[in-house]
Amino acid sequence: MKPEIIVMNFTHVYEQERFLNNRRFRWIDCTDLNGTDCYCDTEAASAISRRIEPYSPHGLHFIDSGNYHYVSKLWTDKINEPFSMVLFDHHPDMQPSLFEEMLSCGSWVKNMLDTNPCLRKVLIVGAADKLIRSVPDEYKSRVKFYGESVMEHEEAWRSFSHEHVDEPVYISVDKDVLNKESAVTNWDQGSMSLDSLESLLTIILRNENVIGIDVCGECTPSLDLFDEQRSLNIDGKANKELLSLYCRIESAAASPAAH
Template sequence: MKPEIVVMNFTHVYEQERFLSNSHFRWIDCTDLNGTDCYCDAEAADALRRRMKPYSPHGLHFIDSGNYHYVSKFWTDKIIEPFSMVVFDHHPDMQPSLFDEMLSCGSWVKTMLDTNKFLRKVLIVGAADRLIRAVPDEYRDRVKFYGESSLEHAEAWRKFSAEHVDEPVYISVDKDVLNTDSAVTNWDQGSLSLVSLESLLSIILRNENAIGIDVCGECTPSLDLFDEQRSISIDGKANHELLSLYCRLASAR
């Protein structure tokens, strides 16, 4: 059975990425929603949940730019068994929200740890070391970091996984974990190459019980048409590679 591919379209960027021109993909149009950019207000959250209701957390979900990474929370709210979360992100996304009770792209991991009764542990891969040091001590027993400075050998991940992963996993990828040759995002980026990301994802998908995966980190519109087309081309290539990897490994399971 082919895995379900869901595309959440907030900014129209996916309409320009050729790899998504497949009639079998499921599109969720979010372009008409207000209150979604970086912060998600209550009305927008209700609307997103309604539009996502027909779809399962299983499969691959493309969720637009990193401004909408909080959508990962809505996908994982559908999981009703103990699980761990593997997050590839240059930022831990564990800041307190600036607005009470409002979910944001910088606070969603913290919110999940505070509210999701099925979430056992969060493994954050590729975060900047300075941001890792800023995470409050109260979360240290449930948040484990595979930091940017440790991204060297596959064997290191296998050891890390064996020590920390006991449940099914949901994987979330923000392409800002990648270097600027591999992706173009609207946030500061890490040093991981696309080849290294694919290698680590392959290890996880082959060795863990993966529930599903989402991908964000698209570029934002630019006043320079040439730069915008270049960014879309680079991101489209990265997405195509991640899509092909996931479909190949998911079909082999």
């Protein structure tokens, strides 16, 4: 059975990215839910969990804008074996939540580390230096940061992986790790090019036992129709590239010659 491609629709943005109109994709409509934007209350978290319950954490999940990145926590709650997360993000997402009972797009990694017994480590690529320095000391043995310029070399990744990864990995990509030529998001962005991201993902997908991958970072709708169309074109291109990369590597891994 092929890993499924899931499209989680919170803001209607994916409806305008035509490459996602494929019968193979599974759409999960979340546009009717309240209490989900940036902060996710208990009722909304339960509703989202029920909607993804029939699906596996394996495969590729598109989860809308970075405001909903906490959904990665709900997907990884479904993993029942030891794993590490490889997170491409300009922000570590480890701030204490303003509301203790709520998940948020800025606190979900901390929440995972505090509550998920299967999560061993989080390996973060592309975070801003000042945000790296703000990670509390108590987490530093389980949170590792990796420089994007070094990681493009396969031997460097092998060395890093040998030191820090002893289990399968789940990959989460926030497109705010990319520069503004490669993605348009509603958060401040990093400096990575789309080509660099694809190179890094290729190395990981080919060298690790990857459970699944999710992608977020869509730009929320704008009042300026020209800017909105430009955002859709740039983000749609990035998503199409990432989808194509994933499908190529999955297809190669499933072919008889790969075994």
